[in-house]
Amino acid sequence: MAIRGLLRVGEVCVRVFDIDEARRHYGERMGLIETYQGDPDKLYYKVADEHDWYSLVLKKADAPGVEYFAFRTYEDAEIDHFAAALTDYGLAVEHVEAGVYPKSGRRIRFTLPSGHVMHIYADKEKIGNGMPTRNPGTIPDEGYIRGFRCVRLDHVLLGGPDIVKNRDIFTGIFGFTVSEELVTQEDETRLAVFLSCSNKPHDIAFILQPEGSRFHHVSFLLDSVNDLFHAGDLIGKYEIPVDVSVNRHGVTRGATIYFFDPSGNRNEVFTGGYVHYPDTPTLTWDTSQLGKATFSQDNMPRDSFLNVLT
Template sequence: MGVLRMGYVHARVTDLEKAKQHYGDTMGLYPVLVEDGTAYFKGWDEWDHHSVVLEEGGVGVAKFGFKVADPADIERFEDRATRFGCAVSRMSAGENREVSDGIRIVLPSEHVVELYHDMTVLGTEVGTHNPEVFPRHLVGIGAPRLDHALITAEDVNLMERFFREVLDFYPSERLATSLDADADCIATWLTVGNTVHDIAILKGPNAKLHHFAFELSSWSDILRAGDLMAMDDVPVDVGPTRHGITRGQTIYFFDPSGNRNEVFSGGYVAYPDRPCVTWTPDQLEKGVFYISREVNDRFTAALT
């Protein structure tokens, strides 16, 4: 089956206590473990031990973890990534808390991706036997799960090739210089399953993070999240609004260290056999923010 989903984001923060308040009290993620200047969180509807790791010291993303279906997938992807020209190394079980052995790949964009096949299971907050539809005592926004991330890269075409040829992702949407088949790719939204995107890549400096996002169920949940951000004085970048690209409903905002987050709902069901949707630069504003059709300078310039 190959890659199942993005399993975790390991981010850097300047102040761990403030970050714990943001991701725990405002986002409503469940704190799992704190040790050695590192905090682990999970959403209420996630099975595995954690999906967000916060490490004190700096800003931005340290690495992403993608879970694969079978241990045999690790060797297959190791061979493909090596032949693609990436630096690949093995990681042992326990190098990452509660995570199995696997491989660590340095992407052409200098981001680090880890592939693993197992993580300690804690279970969801509603369980598997006659479950309720959500936990009664959600905190803050109560984000159910990690959804996706957007990173920047100098060569978007090369990065899209990596995810397609090495990890079997496919693009659901693309921003290109024209509709020609050989047009230069400015941004790409890639998925490995039926979600509209698991990872997106925007032209920009290597090794930078634009945002990582959490799924919410509906537009009303997005609006409620905006109210809670106002109550907690969270700096909002854009929203609540809608994307043309992905059709998702959204708010972008910043954690106390300046890492951009997003809450995201909606979108559509993607299939590998559907045509890729292509956007051109003359319709960029409509694609990014469908309602206002305006993109502020901070939205593209603020990276960590």
């Protein structure tokens, strides 16, 4: 199937305590590219190989966590199609004019059963990836790819109640497929659902939490395990708090490092994973294999990883 409808997580807005500390972490150390200045209480970043103007927004706030996330859809008419389908499902859908979010076309805004605010938009101005679109070459100028050498913002993992309702909205309305899920061994309760709208093992995932609108992590793609190890070296150099050092997930098979920003929000850098197609069978893990599902190089589940959210 050609990719149409929702294409990717195009934007995530994360709340931070302090703008200067956030800029040091995400800009100077991770090497994300600051692309827009407008509001002194917000930072706007793109990642090296992205073309859109920005994908990560950091907003000064009294508590960390996720403010909203936004999916980019292939064409403008789909915004109205999804608005109608979400309204039929019973969600309140708000229409937002073009320009309210910088460089962005019109959006719809709604709250998922898990409590998360989601946007859908079709247009955002492009700034490019540091290379021309005609005879682009293979690598931008020296200095464009810096820090952790992140390639793009890849996915988010969010926590809340009613994740089965979220799954039904993403599969039934948005056309995602369930790539993997984690269930309890005793009674098959869904603890985590991994959803794909692309060839990736997940574009978004939800984990069951009693409280709504919780944030587990935002993840950035790297090119290689070499780059993952390089990022690990910088995380150590700068004494960035680490949740889980280099390991591999059973779920998605991605090689990973988890660490925290200065406000306590979890970040991930990862590389690898398998190719997912809409007809790939859903892979199910149960809690008898929780260690292998989460961290397959030592098969150890981590309390912090499972229970610390912002």
